Amino acid sequence: MIDFQVPADLQAVQRRVAGFVRAEVLPAEEALGDGIESDEALEAIASLRSAARAAGLWNPHLPEEWGGMGLGPLGMALVSQECGASGLASLALNAMAPDEGNMHLLLHAGTPDQRERYLRPLADAEARSCFAMTEKAAGADPAGITTMARRDGSGWVLDGEKWFITGAAGAAFAIVVARTDPDAKPRDAYSLFIVDADLPGWNVLREVPVMGTHLAGGHCEVAIEGCRVEATSMLGGVGDGYKLAQARLGPARLAHCMRWVGVAQRALDMASAYSLRRETFGEPLARRQTIQNWFADSAIELYASRLMVLHAAYLLEKGVEARQEVSMAKVYVSEALGRIVDRAIQVHGALGYSGDLPLERFYRDARAARIYDGPSEVHRMVIARNLLKVAMEGNGTKRATGDPT
Numbered sequence: 001m002i003d004f005q006v007p008a009d010l011q012a013v014q015r016r017v018a019g020f021v022r023a024e025v026l027p028a029e030e031a032l033g034d035g036i037e038s039d040e041a042l043e044a045i046a047s048l049r050s051a052a053r054a055a056g057l058w059n060p061h062l063p064e065e066w067g068g069m070g071l072g073p074l075g076m077a078l079v080s081q082e083c084g085a086s087g088l089a090s091l092a093l094n095a096m097a098p099d100e101g102n103m104h105l106l107l108h109a110g111t112p113d114q115r116e117r118y119l120r121p122l123a124d125a126e127a128r129s130c131f132a133m134t135e136k137a138a139g140a141d142p143a144g145i146t147t148m149a150r151r152d153g154s155g156w157v158l159d160g161e162k163w164f165i166t167g168a169a170g171a172a173f174a175i176v177v178a179r180t181d182p183d184a185k186p187r188d189a190y191s192l193f194i195v196d197a198d199l200p201g202w203n204v205l206r207e208v209p210v211m212g213t214h215l216a217g218g219h220c221e222v223a224i225e226g227c228r229v230e231a232t233s234m235l236g237g238v239g240d241g242y243k244l245a246q247a248r249l250g251p252a253r254l255a256h257c258m259r260w261v262g263v264a265q266r267a268l269d270m271a272s273a274y275s276l277r278r279e280t281f282g283e284p285l286a287r288r289q290t291i292q293n294w295f296a297d298s299a300i301e302l303y304a305s306r307l308m309v310l311h312a313a314y315l316l317e318k319g320v321e322a323r324q325e326v327s328m329a330k331v332y333v334s335e336a337l338g339r340i341v342d343r344a345i346q347v348h349g350a351l352g353y354s355g356d357l358p359l360e361r362f363y364r365d366a367r368a369a370r371i372y373d374g375p376s377e378v379h380r381m382v383i384a385r386n387l388l389k390v391a392m393e394g395n396g397t398k399r400a401t402g403d404p405t
């Protein structure tokens with residue numbers, strides 16, 4: 001199912017966000033130059049946040065009672081596409097990973113006390129958080145997670161290690177996936193715990209060096225050693241960890257796809273504008289058929305990406321199960337992003353490869369998109385499995401191919 005009419009109120013919000021990104025965020029990004037990966041960026045973000053609040057563009061993903069704009073997945077798809085133009089934009093609106101996903105999770109599964117204690121400071125941008133699932137020996141396949149939580153009087157004691165935990169350095173708390181039943185099947189074996197970062201036993205060991213943009217808090221390796229938490233720190237019930245992590249990851253994956261559409265759009269905008277003014281051998285680049293073919297391919301891929309994202313967001317908005325559509329969008333958009341940014345760099349020649357433009361940063365960040373939130377190969381495995389399940393029913397595979405009717 002799909003309704004091709006984007007509601008007028010959401011179009012208006014999208015226009016306001018696009019205006020904000022143009023008027024406030026892109027100039028701030030330009031003024032930072034190389035400083036975008038340094039602590040200087042923190043000041044710029046604080047000032048952008050004040051501007052976003054004043055413009056009524058704060059917490060677009062949260063309900064109004066949490067100081068937000070109350071947008072659902074479809075509204076967020078439109079807003080995030082505009083925010084994708086600059087890494088600063090989602091931060092300005094307080095709708096950045098991993099906090100956005102954690103806010104949703106706390107809203108969905110938190111007790112009133114947990115929401116007040118942990119969601120409130122995130123909603124007010126007074127704290128950062130992280131989501132700790134991956135371990136060195138368990139990434140794409142979470143069945144290998146070995147971090148254990150053992151009952152200890154009224155609480156739990158956690159032991160294990162995590163790595164690649166985005167934003168862990170300086171986060172006020174982590175939402176940790178730990179095994180609570182050593183014998184259960186993966187689906188029932190894990191639970192979620194909210195771990196305050198100042199608790200003894202929660203040790204951020206280092207920020208792992210990566211090829212992508214340096215973010216505040218990095219991507220960290222963490223040791224969890226005899227870390228005792230109260231029973232009230234459990235998020236959801238015993239054994240709910242897998243289900244809740246999946247519930248968090250579905251919309252979080254799509255949120256990344258939404259931003260990637262914005263990144264790809266900006267790369268194509270830059271490349272096409274450059275091709276009109278750069279001349280070689282007596283003609284603008286825009287006149288060369290090779291360059292035109294690249295633009296055509298990028299336009300086709302952006303069109304497909306945008307429609308996939310909007311359709312999957314529309315299904316989530318209507319409460320329709322959309323795991324197949326989200327997986328297909330995750331694979332397609334992450335891979336299209338890499339190709340579109342790569343072509344944009346080629347059009348710019350050495351300038352594209354330089355740090356004078358954001359394209360090289362987009363390129364480095366795009367490489368990770370095919371790995372986190374499930375590598376492309378694992379999503380393809382899931383997509384094919386779902387498709388074959390439908391095929392076995394004997395009525396073709398249309399239902400597993402994003403059919404919007």
Ligand SMILES: Cc1cc2nc3c(=O)[nH]c(=O)nc-3n(C[C@H](O)[C@H](O)[C@H](O)COP(=O)(O)OP(=O)(O)OC[C@H]3O[C@@H](n4cnc5c(N)ncnc54)[C@H](O)[C@@H]3O)c2cc1C
Nearest residue numbers: 131132133134139140141164165166368372373374375377
């Ligand atoms: C920038 C970045 C940020 C991240 N942030 C977080 C975070 O905040 N919190 C968190 O918990 N994790 C985070 N991660 C970790 C991420 O979720 C994992 O990297 C991802 O799940 C893949 O796990 P892995 O790296 O261990 O790869 P592995 O599981 O070792 O897989 C390695 C490769 O094997 C291939 N492969 C795996 N399974 C299959 C299969 N069934 N069929 C075919 N090929 C297969 C894929 O090509 C895959 O890339 C982050 C990762 C990155 C890169």
